Each structure stands twice: as C-alpha cells, then as structure tokens.
Amino acid sequence: MNKIRIKLLSLLTAALLAASVLTGCSNDTSSSSSTSDTTSKIKVEYSSEDIDGTWDDSAATKVSLRGNSIAVDGSGASANGGTLTIKSAGTYVLSGTLTDGQIVVDAGQEDTVKIVLNGAELKSSNSAPIYSKQSKKTIITLAKDTSNKIEDAASYDYAEGEDEPDAAVFSQDDLTINGAGSLSVTGNFNNGIGSKDDLVITGGNIAITSANDALRGRDSIAIKGGTFAITAGGDGLQSNNDEDVEKGWISIDGGVFKITAESDGIQATTSLVVNSGTIDIAKCYEGLEGASVTVNGGSIKIKADDDGLNAAGGKDGSSVNVRPGENSFSNDSPYFIRITGGYVTIDAEGDGIDANGSLYISGGTMLVNGPTNSGNGALDYDGTCDVTGGTLAIAGSSGMVQSPSDTSSQSSLTVYYSSVQKAGTLVTLSDESGKPVLSFAPSKDYQSIVISSPELEQGKTYTLNSGGTNSGKLKDGLYTGGTVSGTTKLADIKLSSIVTRISDDGSEVTGRMGGPGGIGGQGRPEGGKDVNRKPPEGMEPPDGMQPPEDMTPPAKEQ
Structure with missing residues (x-):
C-alpha cells in the first residue's frame, strides 16, 4: 500500500x-x-x-537525456542506449530530451524511488516513456519553474502474454506526483497516467491528453492539490478495482480541474468523495459516478450528456443512446449520494441527480438545469431523499418529477407548470415581506422546479412569481440580494407540510409521480416503470415534453 x-x-x-x-x-x-x-x-x-517537492541535490544521481542516449552521474541506475534502468532506492534527477527511449524502475519491493523531472522531455516509439515495474513507491517530482513533457507511442510492443504498461506514465505499485513544476502528458495508446495500486497527486500544473482515461489508480486516487487540464477519450479520472469493496475509490481534497471526457468526468467503482477543490467538467457522459458519491465541499460544475451525479447507475448499461462502456458495481454495496456542503451546478441531458439508492442533502448549494425530455428527471432516487439543509433549485422536465421525501426536516416546494417555461425565465419565491427567498433563472427549458432553502418555514405564506428581472448578484442563474421587478404573480402558497407540491396556479398536487416523492401512482418497481402514473388533471405536458400516451415512461435511465 x-x-x-x-x-x-x-x-x-x-x-x-x-x-x-x-x-x-x-x-x-x-x-x-x-x-x-x-x-x-x-x-x-x-x-x-x-x-515534499524538494530533494537533496548533493545526494541525487544526475541523469542527462541526450537524444537517443542517456548519461548517468551517480549510483543506483544504469543506461543502455535510450533505456535507463533504476535498480535501487534513491533520488534521480532527469534533464534534457530523450527522443526515443524509456525510464524503467526495477527496484526492490521495499524501495522508494524518487524521479525528479527537471526540464525533461521523454518520448517512446513503442511503449511507455516511464514504466515503474517494481518498487514500494515511485514518486515523480516536478521541479519548480520547469516544463516537462511525456509522450508515448500510438501502439506498444509487448512480449508474448503481456499487456502492460498501458499508460504513458505507468506504475505497477504506488505512484505519487508532487512538486511545483508543469507536466504535459500525451497518452496516444491508452491511458495518460496510471497505477495498479494507489495514485496520489499533491501538486503540479498537469495537462493530460489521452486516448482513454487520463488518470487511473486501480486501487484508489487521492488528490490534495495541483492544476489539471484534462482531455480524455475515456474517463477523466477513474478508480476501477471492482474485486475489493474497500478499494476502487477517489478522494478529491483540493486542486483545480478542467475536464473534457468522452465517458465519465470522475468515476469510481466504490466511493467518490469531494472535500475541496474546483472541478469544471465541460463535457462528459456522466459527471461524478460511483457506488456512492459524497460532496462535502468545493465547487463543481458539470455539463453531462447523461446524468450529472450518479450513484451506481452504470451497472445495468441503460443510458441515453447506450452507455459507452458499462461500469461494474457490487450488488451488496450501499448506493447513495450525500451532499453536506459545497457548490454544485449541473446541466444534464439525462437525470440531474440520480441516486440508485437514497439521497441525503444537509448543506451546500445545488443548482440543476435539465433534462428537457420526459424520460429523465432533474431529481431521481429509488430510496428516500432526506433534505435537512442546503439551498436547492432543481429545474427540469415534468415526466419523471420527484420531490424530497416527507422524512426531510427542511421544507421544500415543488412546482409543476402547465406549459414549458423557456430557458432564462426567472422563478422567484418571495416571503411575506416581498423579499426573495430564492430567485433562479434555469439555463434550459423547464416544466417543473424543486425549491428548498433554510429560509422556508412551515405555516408561512410565500408568493411564486415568474419572469421579470432581478437586480441582485448573478451566478449560474442564481440571484442573491437585490429586488425583482416586472414579474408575473402565479400564486400565494402556504407551506402546510415539509413537502409541498403545487401546480403553477397554486392548487395542491397530491399523490406520487415517478417514484418516491413524485405524484400519481405508487412509485416504480424494479426496472423503472411506473405503470400507475398519471398527471394531475389539467397538468398534461405540451408537445415536446410529452410522456408516452398511456403515461408509462420508458425504463428508468441510470
């Protein structure tokens, strides 16, 4: 470990x-x-x-990269043409350019090897430029104020029966990256940076372009700091150990991330935890996915072709246009999404928040835009949705609407609109004094919205307004402070219970739809269909957001 x-x-x-x-x-x-x-x-x-991104230069072995050859000054390593082999623990400082070759770590099982990239450029025409075959841990330190580049081959030459390495930077054992320099990694063959055990990153300015996953730690990924620019043909970050329920997790404890991924932005087989950091996923299939997903802090922005946050949704392969690569989740794992803090904004084509289990929200800010199709829901869960804190503005289509559970301790309001509201149309809920409790302009068309705030109190009356403008501070569609003007009053609503559901004329909506917390029918059996679901009278959605004629939705998209 x-x-x-x-x-x-x-x-x-x-x-x-x-x-x-x-x-x-x-x-x-x-x-x-x-x-x-x-x-x-x-x-x-x-x-x-x-x-620690420093080293004792006087005790380090100096490695000079000279095109297709390597010179070594010190002990513990030897060079043969363009191949450097490190055989023992120690610090090895690399500088220069290796046009075609490989750095191989083949040390003792209890040896820690530190490779300092001190203005180094490494390429290989047939394999991974850095391959840690054996050590207790390999540490790659990015020297301060240096630029370093690593690029692998588009195809690898393997000995018979072998299939590793499979990343431009690859370690069979634990791998750590630290320091204050920059590193550019191009993974032409498969992954960018990969470890068969634990991958730890605590610093550096790192840019990765990969044919498949950008960062992969089979047993775990833990990131404390660094700046990351990721373009991945697969997942941005992935921990994929599906054989041990105590592994396959990701913890984000800091850092700044800009991720563009063809598959998931961040995907863990077991848990994904975000404690801090700034994460901007500009493109992905699903944003954050794991058997469980926990957000305790940080700022997260997601634009997803399917779900924004997803707990265990990839196990059955259902998706919009079929998932590009199914995930494996243990049947005996607990599936849930927990949000205790942080700031999350989601633009989703599928479900905004999808818990194939329960959902717990006790703090933070959650802003959801989408979906616009009735086969998905902005809020989707199979167990309970307990809201005990935080600010929620969750807008989407009307076909699969779910509200928080009545086991919540913080009040919520769900509004079902009789017609599609255009993107940018302001929703404002004001208290009895006229002060906005929440004022939100969704970035996509919507026909329902779930609102919850610590300022909402049972027994009090609030006014629902539509349209107009807000003079307050705007961030991601949410206004703070200021006053509203030019709005259209829709209804006065008295919150008589923890969960209040109304149509846009103020009339109460009862029953359940789309599963626990929704309206109409008795929820969904396994497989996602609610055969009993019907909309309330006068609430049939218009063309463009219409569920099937018999009101039986398609199988729930995970």
Whole structure:
C-alpha cells in the first residue's frame, strides 16, 4: 500500500453493510482529510514524502537525456542506449530530451524511488516513456519553474502474454506526483497516467491528453492539490478495482480541474468523495459516478450528456443512446449520494441527480438545469431523499418529477407548470415581506422546479412569481440580494407540510409521480416503470415534453 494512510470504515446501517476496516501502514503523516457518510468513512492522510517537492541535490544521481542516449552521474541506475534502468532506492534527477527511449524502475519491493523531472522531455516509439515495474513507491517530482513533457507511442510492443504498461506514465505499485513544476502528458495508446495500486497527486500544473482515461489508480486516487487540464477519450479520472469493496475509490481534497471526457468526468467503482477543490467538467457522459458519491465541499460544475451525479447507475448499461462502456458495481454495496456542503451546478441531458439508492442533502448549494425530455428527471432516487439543509433549485422536465421525501426536516416546494417555461425565465419565491427567498433563472427549458432553502418555514405564506428581472448578484442563474421587478404573480402558497407540491396556479398536487416523492401512482418497481402514473388533471405536458400516451415512461435511465 501507499504510505498514505487509508481507512475505509463501513458502518452498520439498515440492511446494508457490516462493519469492516481497511488500514494502510504509515507513521509519517502531515496532512489529512476525511469524510463521513451514512454507510462509509474514507480517511486519507498524505505523508510528508507525498507532499515534499524538494530533494537533496548533493545526494541525487544526475541523469542527462541526450537524444537517443542517456548519461548517468551517480549510483543506483544504469543506461543502455535510450533505456535507463533504476535498480535501487534513491533520488534521480532527469534533464534534457530523450527522443526515443524509456525510464524503467526495477527496484526492490521495499524501495522508494524518487524521479525528479527537471526540464525533461521523454518520448517512446513503442511503449511507455516511464514504466515503474517494481518498487514500494515511485514518486515523480516536478521541479519548480520547469516544463516537462511525456509522450508515448500510438501502439506498444509487448512480449508474448503481456499487456502492460498501458499508460504513458505507468506504475505497477504506488505512484505519487508532487512538486511545483508543469507536466504535459500525451497518452496516444491508452491511458495518460496510471497505477495498479494507489495514485496520489499533491501538486503540479498537469495537462493530460489521452486516448482513454487520463488518470487511473486501480486501487484508489487521492488528490490534495495541483492544476489539471484534462482531455480524455475515456474517463477523466477513474478508480476501477471492482474485486475489493474497500478499494476502487477517489478522494478529491483540493486542486483545480478542467475536464473534457468522452465517458465519465470522475468515476469510481466504490466511493467518490469531494472535500475541496474546483472541478469544471465541460463535457462528459456522466459527471461524478460511483457506488456512492459524497460532496462535502468545493465547487463543481458539470455539463453531462447523461446524468450529472450518479450513484451506481452504470451497472445495468441503460443510458441515453447506450452507455459507452458499462461500469461494474457490487450488488451488496450501499448506493447513495450525500451532499453536506459545497457548490454544485449541473446541466444534464439525462437525470440531474440520480441516486440508485437514497439521497441525503444537509448543506451546500445545488443548482440543476435539465433534462428537457420526459424520460429523465432533474431529481431521481429509488430510496428516500432526506433534505435537512442546503439551498436547492432543481429545474427540469415534468415526466419523471420527484420531490424530497416527507422524512426531510427542511421544507421544500415543488412546482409543476402547465406549459414549458423557456430557458432564462426567472422563478422567484418571495416571503411575506416581498423579499426573495430564492430567485433562479434555469439555463434550459423547464416544466417543473424543486425549491428548498433554510429560509422556508412551515405555516408561512410565500408568493411564486415568474419572469421579470432581478437586480441582485448573478451566478449560474442564481440571484442573491437585490429586488425583482416586472414579474408575473402565479400564486400565494402556504407551506402546510415539509413537502409541498403545487401546480403553477397554486392548487395542491397530491399523490406520487415517478417514484418516491413524485405524484400519481405508487412509485416504480424494479426496472423503472411506473405503470400507475398519471398527471394531475389539467397538468398534461405540451408537445415536446410529452410522456408516452398511456403515461408509462420508458425504463428508468441510470
């Protein structure tokens, strides 16, 4: 295991998991982050060697890259043509250009090898430029104020029966990247940076273009800092160990991410936890996906071809136009999405928030735009949706509408519009004094909206307005402060219960639709169909957002 200390504690919850503990070994720690969920707790402690981007130059072996040859000054490594082989623990400082060759780490099983890229450019015509075949841990340090480049071949030459390495930077064991320099990685063959064990990144300005996944840590990925520009033909970040429920997780504890991915932005087989950082996923199939997804902090912006946040949705392969690569999730894993803080904005073609299990929201800000088709919902869950805090503005189509559960402790209002509201049409809910409690202009057409805020109180009356303008501060469609003008009053609503559902004329909507928390019918059996679902009288959606004639939606898209 990596010298980061990792604990995954599974706690007993209603018919889910018995307690289990995973503990890595390290006594040298200097920074930690943790997150607690209903069913799991991940604690990551970054060791000083994971964070330290300095080195003792006087004790280091100097490696000079000279086109198609390599010169070595020091011990622990030897060169043969364009191949450098590192055989023992130590620090190796690389500079210069290697036009066609490879850095191979083949050290002892208890050896920690530190490779310093000090203005180095490495290319290979038939394999991975950096291949850590064996060590306890390989650390790649990006020297401050340097630019470094790594580019692999479009096809690899393997010995018979072998299929590794499979990334431009590849390690069979734990891999750490730190430092204050920059690194450009081009993974022409498959992945950009990959580890068969734990991948830890604590610093650096890193740009990755990859044919498949940009960052892959089979057992785990833990990121404390760094700036990332990622263009991936597969997932942006992926942890894919599906054989051990205590592995296959991702923890984002800092950093700035700009991700464009053909598959998922960030995908973990077990848990995905965001504690801090700034994540901008400009294109993806699904934004954040895992058996469980937890957001404790940070700023997350997602534009997804399917779901924005998804708990265990890829296991059955259902999707918009068929998922590009199915994911495997254990049947005995707890599936949930938990949001305790942070700022999340989603533009989704599929479900905005999709929990194939339960959804827990206790803090933060959640803004959802879309979907516009009635086969998906802006809010979608199979268990319960407990809202105990936070600000929610969740706008989308009307065919699969779900509201928070009545087990919530924070009040919510769901509005069903009789006609499609155009993108940018302001929704304002004001209190009895006329002060806006929430004022939101969705970026896509919508026919329903779920609103929840700590300012909403049972027993009080609020006014729902449509259109007009707001003089307050605007961010992602949400206005803060200011006053509204030029609006059309739709209705006065008295919140008589935790969950209030109305049509846009103020009349109460009862029953359930689209599963727990929705309206009409008795929810959905396995497979996602609600054969009993019917809209309330006068609430039939117009052309363009119309569900099937018999009001039976297609199978729920995961």
